[in-house]
Amino acid sequence: MNFNEINLKPELQKALARHNLTVATEIQEKTIPLALENRDIIGKSQTGTGKTAAFLLPILERLVPNVNFVQAIIVTPTRELALQVLDKVRDLSMYLEGISSAGVTGGANIARQIQSLKRANIVVGTPGRITDLLNRKALKLNQVRTVVLDEADEMLKMGFKQDINNLFASIPEEHQTLLFSATMNKQVNEIANKYLKNPIEVSVERGALSGANIKQYFIDTKTHNKEDALLAIYSNIKPELSIVFANTKSQTEEISSLLYKNGVRSFVINGDKRQSERNRALKAFKTSATKVLVATDVAARGIDVPGIDYVINYDLPHDHEYYIHRIGRTARAGSSGNSISLVGNRNNFFHLKDLEKYQNKEIEQMDVTSWELPIIERRSGGGNSGGFRRGSDNRSGGGRNFSDNRGSSGGSSRNFKPSSDRPFTKSNDFGGGGSFENNGPSKDRRKRDFNTSKPKRSGYAGGKSKTKSNWS
Structure with missing residues (x-):
């Protein structure tokens, strides 16, 4: 009509x-x-x-x-x-x-x-x-x-x-x-x-809720860390405008910090933010002053911004309707969009199957075999496959490697400097211009390929590395 x-x-x-x-x-x-x-x-x-x-x-x-x-x-x-x-x-x-x-x-x-x-x-x-x-x-x-x-x-x-x-x-x-x-x-x-x-x-009808114009994907992160997968999305896909959803307020801050350290500018909206901060974040997002918003479910309700091409679920929401609401932030007003969920354990996969049944729509596994990932800047001590982990400089295994048996042999501190060719304010492209303040230029852009053999070294101690990791 x-x-x-x-x-x-x-x-x-x-x-x-x-x-x-x-x-x-x-x-x-x-x-x-x-x-x-x-x-x-x-x-x-x-x-x-x-x-x-x-x-x-x-x-x-x-x-x-x-x-x-x-x-x-x-x-x-x-x-x-x-x-x-x-x-x-x-x-x-x-x-x-x-x-x-x-x-x-x-x-x-x-x-x-x-x-x-x-x-x-x-x-x-x-x-x-x-x-x-x-x-x-x-x-x-x-x-x-x-x-x-x-x-x-x-x-x-x-x-x-x-x-x-x-x-x-x-x-x-x-x-x-x-x-x-x-x-x-x-x-x-x-x-x-x-x-x-x-x-x-x-x-x-529920079939209309999930949106025919939304392509839904998941990335299997059970072998590798969610941090790696998230940064790989921004270095390989390079979304124009995106929202990253997390299940807790503290996690939104940690995700934003991770992105910041690796050349991706983002704003956070969660229930702990003052209204003026939330308004400022939404204004920056709507005007594309920032291209990434990190949010909790409740804080993101009502966001209606045209042009969002990717919604990323760092965690799957516990409620099926929350999933529908999240991915509905993209493909507004008849446009097309994409959602990517990071799935790393058995319960996540069961939940994923339930979501497929709930909306009567398949969630495809994303092909990441050709992806490369720059060495990333993270807090000392690294993380685990479940997400962020608070580390200690003197903890055994604090130097995190990217093999399937990571953490078994020590390594250097994970306090890497991001290379000067990674952008901060102008672009989400890891290969663009711009630099981090007070960080000198690096001699190389160290990357890992997602579909090659297991790494030969347990960690990175600086210099050029040929270490690559297998995402299969």
Whole structure:
């Protein structure tokens, strides 16, 4: 269905055309007509399916202009997703007059947010900050006509059930509720049964969630270290714009440090970062000031940046839906993309098979037989095949080699200097220009080939090395 077949204001049609949105997605086609009829809706839909426009277009169509009260409130589990939705509100309402919106999230100046609420018709926020503003009587919802719970399952998983109850206690009995969730678990069903009136359920088939335009790969890292594989991706594939996902906040910092030491500039977003830091990181990523973002699942929710060509799972997520969400960061708006998962133990492979069954789609093993990897700069003491390991300069085996029996014979410290021909700020290409500050030039660009025989030496002590490793 084309958007011009839907009864929307000319200003909304103009905004859609401005952003090259002409054909409605499945969730939009199913949701918008029902929402325009003021029906309560349960939308079972993952991110990346166009659900944001599915609930925003009906809200904007029915909004009364030039009034100073809140008519619609949209609740999201994270700050990043709230800001993303707010951006979409402004994109779609750019030709509408007399419409104002406000974002209310934690980690930002609350006084400024209170000021922005005075004229807001649409409020987008996170549960905790909304509760705070309600308690301060700075947010008045007595004339709200539409409530949207976006990613309701995530909000409940994060412990925001009471905040949701507080919200519904503050709005008129007569209102419309649009609830969107990737899964319909017991908690989500309880909320739906409690607050929605005769809802219509719409859903997108799982096959559409994983994206036909995403090529999914894995790299077997059971013999070799994940650090090697990650750096090999950046030196051989050279992604244009990529996100690396890790399962813990501490690991995102360690991955970013590893990339930094090896000529790849990245920014980190995780729950420990201040909102200003997260905003700065997202801005740098959106403008390609940095081409790599290292993130946790929760912090990355809502990221919608065009041009991401690779998503890299340093660890597989524990939840299948998180995997779908992660890879959905690429192949946006009909483009194509790729995902690579680093898989190194038996449980990982079982999990990989489960993911294939879950999405009814094969995850192919990536051919790395022709890949080369520069000697990498890492912390003294090296790491193990499971990821990062805190080392000690005087530990036996601290000089890590790349053979199958690495660590059995000592070696020199792993405190290598990256060569001056490795870039830092301008490119992710290990062979480009630029250098690390305070590191002198190296005489060679030492590399290892991924598909040759086992190494003849146990470690690297400097100078030119012919050591190569086997990834088979």
